[in-house]
Amino acid sequence: MPFSSHILERNNVKVTGEGETTIMLAHGFGCDQNMWRFMQPLFESNYRVVLFDYVGCGQSDTSAFDKNRYQSLEGYAQDILDICTALDLKNIVFIGHSVSSIIGMLASLKSPTLFAKIVMVCPSPCFLNFPPDYFGGFEKEDLEELINLMDKNYIGWANYLAPLVMGQNNSNELIKDLEESFCSTDPNYAKPFAKATFFSDDRAALTQLDLPTLILQSSNDNLASVEVGQYMHTKIPNSVLKVVDSHGHCLHMTDPKAVFKIIEQFLG
Numbered sequence: 001m002p003f004s005s006h007i008l009e010r011n012n013v014k015v016t017g018e019g020e021t022t023i024m025l026a027h028g029f030g031c032d033q034n035m036w037r038f039m040q041p042l043f044e045s046n047y048r049v050v051l052f053d054y055v056g057c058g059q060s061d062t063s064a065f066d067k068n069r070y071q072s073l074e075g076y077a078q079d080i081l082d083i084c085t086a087l088d089l090k091n092i093v094f095i096g097h098s099v100s101s102i103i104g105m106l107a108s109l110k111s112p113t114l115f116a117k118i119v120m121v122c123p124s125p126c127f128l129n130f131p132p133d134y135f136g137g138f139e140k141e142d143l144e145e146l147i148n149l150m151d152k153n154y155i156g157w158a159n160y161l162a163p164l165v166m167g168q169n170n171s172n173e174l175i176k177d178l179e180e181s182f183c184s185t186d187p188n189y190a191k192p193f194a195k196a197t198f199f200s201d202d203r204a205a206l207t208q209l210d211l212p213t214l215i216l217q218s219s220n221d222n223l224a225s226v227e228v229g230q231y232m233h234t235k236i237p238n239s240v241l242k243v244v245d246s247h248g249h250c251l252h253m254t255d256p257k258a259v260f261k262i263i264e265q266f267l268g
Contacts, residue, residue, distance in 0.1 A: 004086035011052040011083055012059040017044035021116075021267070022089055024050040026080065028098030028250075029197045030161075030182045030190060032058025035097070038256035050087065054079050056189025065189055073099070073196050077106040084114050093267060095119040097252055098224070099197040105209050106202070112211075119214045119263055122249045124224040125232060126201040134203065137225060143198045150191050158182035164222050167248020174253055206235035213239040214266040216251055216259060223249045240266060 007013070014033065017023075023043055025036045033051040043049050053060040054076050069075035080103065084092065092115050096104040101123030108115045127136045127143065149157040162179035182190070213236050217229030226243055233241035242262050246255050 007082045007086035010055060010061045010064045011079055012061075013083055013087070014051045015048065015087070016040070016051070017047050017049040019045075019047040021046075021093060022048045022050060022091070023093045023095060024052075024080070024083075024089070026094065026096040026100035026104055027053070027057065028096075028100055029193055030057075030185055031097070031178070032181065034058070035181070035250070035253060039252050039260060042256065042260040047093075050083070050089070050092075052079070052083055054193070056193060057185060062186065062189060067192065070189075070192050071196060073103050073106055073200050073202070076100075076103045076193075076196070077110060080104065080107040081111055081114070084111070090114065091116040093117045093119065095121065095263070096123070097121045098123065098249060099200075102200070102202050102205075105205060108211055109205060109208055115211055117212045117214070117267065118209070119216065119266065120232070121216045121252050121259065122218055122221055122224050123215060123232060124228050125203045125206055127198050127223070128201065134231065135225075136228065137223065138198070140199075147191065147194055147198070150187055150194065154187050155183060165249045167218075167220065167222070167246075167250075167254065169220075169247040170254050174250070177253075178250070203235070206232060207237070209236050210238055212266075214263065215239055215241045216262060217241065217243050218246045218248060218251050219243050220247045221249045 027035050032053045056065045094104040094115050101120030127138050129135050158179050163175050166175045166178045215229050215232050217226050229241050233239050244251055244258055248254055251259050
């Protein structure tokens with residue numbers, strides 16, 4: 001099978017919409033491209049939209065999962081670069097949710113000419129606390145306990161994490177949606193991604209990112225606080241920070257129209 005066909009199948013790549021500018025939508029941990037379904041139609045009339053699933057997520061080809069490659073975020077960044085090569089993409093606007101914001105940053109640092117702008121939805125470069133200089137929100141022991149729960153009681157882990165991530169104030173339907181997404185991801189693939197997500201520290205890379213970057217933070221987010229967004233804004237040279245008055249870590253699902261409006265303004 002030719003490289004491009006193999007990659008498009010491996011990552012369940014879908015291309016929709018019309019327009020000169022290509023937008024790539026990248027899902028977060030425990031999710032898949034379906035999580036963009038509220039925003040996708042908003043983009044399609046003016047942009048070419050590329051959707052995909054990381055290997056081990058959604059409808060990707062899990063036989064392509066390589067434990068060594070996907071134990072770090074660089075492995076997921078390579079998925080993005082592979083897709084860009086397969087589709088011969090240039091000047092992309094990359095929009096990443098949560099950890100995908102950082103994965104997209106790593107991909108752009110590896111291949112700077114591919115991307116025109118980056119949009120980060122509820123990003124965090126590091127979920128760990130390193131007092132007194134940085135507070136990512138979690139102690140290492142708490143995150144280790146969360147990862148261990150995946151082994152002991154995977155459904156219980158999903159039940160606990162979904163409302164925490166989506167935000168308890170949001171609809172039960174959205175919380176259930178995320179819970180089901182967590183549950184449908186095989187723990188063999190979810191656990192390495194969880195470790196790569198929650199134990200990475202990519203703060204040092206922020207100052208190297210010189211692309212125009214929009215940081216979108218939720219005013220009430222259990223995973224990535226406004227302070228984390230402010231920290232990133234001070235470190236990324238060419239960045240804009242917008243705080244959306246909302247609850248939860250999934251602004252693209254809870255506030256799609258507000259997020260779309262801010263992105264449109266940023267893209268000019």
